[in-house]
Amino acid sequence: MRIVIVEDEAPIREGMEKILKKLSPSYVLAGKACDGLEGLEVIRREKPDVVIMDIRMPDMDGLTMLEKLREEGVTSKAVILSAYSDFSYAKRAMELGVSNYLLKPVKIQELRKVLQQMEEEVREENSQETLLSLENIARSALTGILEKTEETTAALEKKYGVSATEPTALFIVWLDGHYEERKDIVLRILQEVAEHAAGFRSIVTAFAERTQCTMVLYHMDTAQGWEEYFDSSVVPMILSNTENKALCVWEECRGFYELEEGRKRIRQLLDWSLALGNEKLISQKRIDGISVSPLKYLPEMSLRLKQAVIKKDEKEFAACFVEFLNYCKAQTHRPKDIKEACITFLWTILNTAREYISFEENELEVQALLEAVMGAFTWEDIENIMRSLYKNIMLGGNEETGERSPLIQRAEHMIEEYYSQGITMEEVARKLGVSPEYLSRQFKKETGISFTEEIRNVKVEKVKTLLLGTNRNLTQIAAMTGFSDPKYMSKVFKDVVGVLPAEYRQMNG
Template identity: 45%
Template sequence: MKIVVVEDEAPIRNGMSKLLEKINPEYELAGTAENGLQGLELIERVTPDLVIMDIHMPDMDGLTMLAKVREKGMNCKAIVLSAYSDFSYAKIAIELGIENYLLKPIKIPELKRALEQVERTLIEQQSKEEFFTLENIFYRSATGQFKSDRQTDITLEEHFRIAPDEEITVLLVKLSGCYAVYHDTVRSLLEETGIHKGTFSSCLLELEERESVIMLLYKTDDKEELRQYFQKAVMPMLCGQVKGSITAVWQSCEGLAGVNPALAKMRETLEWNLVLGRETLISETRIGQTEPVPVKYPVDIETQARQAIVSNNKAEFEACTKRLKEYFLAAVHAPKEIKEACTRYCMAVYHTAKEAGKVSEDISTQDIMNKITRAYTWEQIGEAYRQFFEGLRFHREEEATSLMVQRAAQLIQEYYNQGITLEEIARKLCVSEEYLSAQFKKETGRTFTETIRGYRIERVKELLLQTTLKLNQIADLAGYTDPKYMSKVFRDEVGVTPAEYRKLNN
């Protein structure tokens, strides 16, 4: 607390310095004066928090000095020290807004209580002033802490000329993943816009926990013209300065109590960035100008992605993700439909990876699905896909190929007697027939047809020796539709007919 002492008696004036330090070492004696004229000049120069003053002084008395201080709009606190108990003096002093009236000789406990009371009053006043700063009021309105009541409405109108039903325009700038780098840049640019444009009043807020810079605009003339100005002039500057992810939304509301609900609605519309792009100022007007068409799910891109997973081709998988984005941007779709299709795409790839034995235990499909659902930029969707791909267990090329061939061999063993074809197995493994055939021959040394024939011949041998079934029954169980063709193949492979084989081995 900064204090000035105006007292014509030198012993009191000099003693007050030591007394103040004794009462509280943090008190700052900013200066002393021996009369009202010097005191007035000193008060104007150092602007103290408190003036301790006498009444009767040469050149100018204390009450006259205090009256002139008040005329100049200075609201410093005042404690009067006087040897006179005349009520007329006290009455004038009270009218001039003093804090206390102490009679000489000064008693230290009384002075201490008076000083402590002034200090408490100053702290309360400072807290109230800080509470009613425009930035604090707007911050509370943005975070849902603002409550409109009669006293608040009066204060807003008196101090800031903001009516209870004042229309507020909210600009939300979302800096996902790059807030720490660019929030100062965005704030400076918006501040300059407010100064340069000069057709509105504004307040800027920074919400670090939401990676957002918020501009609240009021006292605007033509709101639609202002929106177009921000779209044409401000958005290109913002996007040029911010190299990371940026999304901007524009919306109006009535009164400060409407700011928080407006922001909640704006956060829901952030997803339109997927459709409109980073340089578009998203607004109800702009969304209303779109004509979304239903999403036709890109089955071909999904198939290519599944093949990339099976063949261990990370570059192709990433290319598929890029093609998916290009496909959705080729027409205007509702963002929710886009994200639903992206989720379906991811789940299809996941099931293929799981069937191929490539799913890591620590991969969380729920986490990835949630990220896609909450995404409002393509970077966020791409990050979800990258997280998914990195969670898969990939092997060296020869190991990955062996895994595919092993799975093909398992399918042959399981379905050879049901007439399974190379085309069916390739489709199950999401690879081409040519690729599967070549890799199968390379790994096993036998063609697909030779492997199928081997399983069937072994089955025919087993049935010939362990049953009394007729040849047409054996052919059906071994996967042959024609018993004569079975006999021909058997003779070519074994050297004797099925009947001769049964006779020789029984």
Template identity: 45%
Template sequence: MRIVIVEDEAPIREGIAKILHKINPDYELAGTAADGKEGYELINSTEPDLVIMDIEMPKMDGLKMLGKLRGEGNQCKVLILSAYSDFNYAKQAIELNIENYLLKPIKIPELKRALQQIENALEKEQSRDMAFSVEGIFLACLNGQIKPDAQFHSLTKERYGFTVEEPAEVFVLWLGSGYEEQKKSARELLEDVGDHTVKFASCVIESDVWQMLIMILYRLPREATQYQYFRTSVVPMLCSNLKSPAVCLWRSVDSLLELPKVMEEMLKEREWNLLLEKGSLIRQEDIEAIKTVPLKHPTELEDKACQAAKRGDKEKVIEYFKLLFEYYKKALHTPDEIKKSVIRFSWSVFNAYKETQGIEADLKIQNILQAISEAVSWDQIGSSLKELFEIIDLEIPEEEAMPVSVLVQKAQQQIRKYYDQGITLEEVANKLFVSEEYLSALFKKETGTTFSETIRKYRIEKVKELLLDTHLKLNQIAELAGYSDPKYMSKVFKEEMGMLPNEFRKSVH
């Protein structure tokens, strides 16, 4: 509680300050003033929770000072300490909405009780204000704890310009294991988005339990959605500034009262991140449009992995897990089917290893498999499998076991298709709706090589193929491999192969 003391007698002023600290060390003295005029200026500048004041003071008495403050809308709590017991003083003070009127000399127990009553009143008001704040209203909607009536709608409309029965849009940013580390910066980014637009109002809510930030967009223009803006601008910005995993989801609602059901559905929709490229904005309509095929579990591959586990052939087990993830990439399957297949494969390999090694770790394995069933990102599946491999004594690099993200797969497809046409990182990033910096860093992390090194590799392989299989001249080969200058092609080729193109052609013929 922040307190200002306005008292013309210095010994009393200083004495009250000392007593306040003894009564409660958490009380904060925002300042003191020796007369009403000085007190008026101090109260306006510090905006205290409580003013302890005398009545008879020079320049401006306490009641005039308080009347001026009330006339300007200042409703701070006031405790009057006065030597005057005149009823007219008390009547005027009560009319100015004071909390208490204590006569001097002040008795400490009375002052302590009065301060405690004021503190309790402030806490109740703050709690009520919080509950009726925009965030409080949305939290109540999210928790299904709100049953609005006509008066409630009238109050929210008057105070905030909306009702909970109006349409809204919900943007969810799930941060997973990086939530605690990144929630502050992620919140600042989202609030900055809201601060720099006039198209909608927004409120960002932290959900520690779900490891996500929920941004609710309200007071929306009619017949308009902010989906495209978030998909093409906000999500790429977040992906550029936040570490993986970061899963973004979107939903439009006809009423904020639908939030409990909608959030339950969005939590389930997170797992589609396993199929979609990083930087996607997942929404129900897009999920429904995805054409999946039933996943036929690779039993033959599973049998081979189990046999390898029984023999203790670690390299083969690693190879079969890599083939498993390659198998998943051949067609689109539902996330649930993929996770069930990973669980079945892992459980079989563990049991095969257990038979020969006699290890007991069933409870740990159950926890690992449960974590896979709840996973919404390949990072989570990778972490769970890493734990499994530690139990069965396999040292498998995560980047080898896990498939690259869909985003990197699409970038690789673009390279394979257009490497000979001068494709650039900027062009690919634009096609995939992410920033160059984000794509470059992710590509390097997941493939071990840079974007330009990968293009260079494809071009050199093309040059080698044309040198071996054709009698084309170097300028023709350069053009077909995506080089505008044959001399530059020869220079790059020598750096890679240790010899010039013509020397290479002669060496193999």
């Protein structure tokens, strides 16, 4: 806690400095002044957490100094030193936010008590300040945990000048499996756009669990066509710097409280990437402006595919997939029709393998494959699913490929997304349409660790990130990462990492 002393009596000023050093190593003397005028300059320059000041001083008294500071927006807490016990100035002091008085001569125990109280207040306010930062408000809104409270609305309107219902827009860059290698360049591009484009303000953030980078636009000049600007200027820049390994989506919302609904709509828009490709910005406006054709799966397309499976001809299988891909891309079709055609393609592979080469596939794994296809956004994803299945067929279903099955990949993704909400293996198994016993067995078989250990490891990694990347206290971090309380979090953290969270923060701070 940074402290400035403003006191005209040198012995008291110097004595106070010595006392602070003895009371706590966390108390940092940021400056000293002998009167109100000098105090003004020191406080303006140092911006301390607490000012310990005398009332009666030459040139400018303490309350006049504090009044000027309040007019300038300085919110440092104040402790008044006074030799007077009548406090005739109490009303004026209260108006300036002063609630702590110490009579001269100052007693060390009273000073310690006051400073401990103020340190706790400063810590709490700093934590609250972090929680109510505009980026945190936006992230909470996007993830659905932002409550529409008077405090949040006041922070938006009074602190940041943002109306809770003013038009906002979401620009999302979805990177999927290329997230780790491409996120930094995408974030840099979005930050540069935010800094140089005039006519809107923005918040740029990233969601590792959703493999996407997000820009929230607000204070937008409605006379400008921002969707068109991003489509013509920003999207090409992102695609050229990610080797076309990105999907860019645009959605408009009515204020911060609707950002979660906007994100959900974007999830539906992403499906259209199979029909529209990633060369242009995907948006509802673009979808509304196109005409779609029905897609019928041609029976003759299956003949070559069946032969490729029977002969286990991987080259011919790849050619069949290219033929299927070109057929789907020849015209613009609805995502639902494309996904159904992909399912037919997958069933052709499975049924042929079962009939002609005695391939036995677990029904639960088949269900996971079908769900993986329905959840895919890119042709690259669909091709990987088909190739993974085909390799499994070529190996007779008995040898390990070294790759995660779609079922376990989806389970891992759900852990990443819902770890903080206390999700259980039973809930994940139910969502995936398999039994908990089967999921437990497959998870351990493919990852080498149990489902519970994976959740624990994910939580610990998130705790590490929050310890080093934020100023949040252990209680807040425990709540954000799904631990029941900070003590239990500390125990688990030490079991995994070898040191307590506080020690980890200190060692790596």
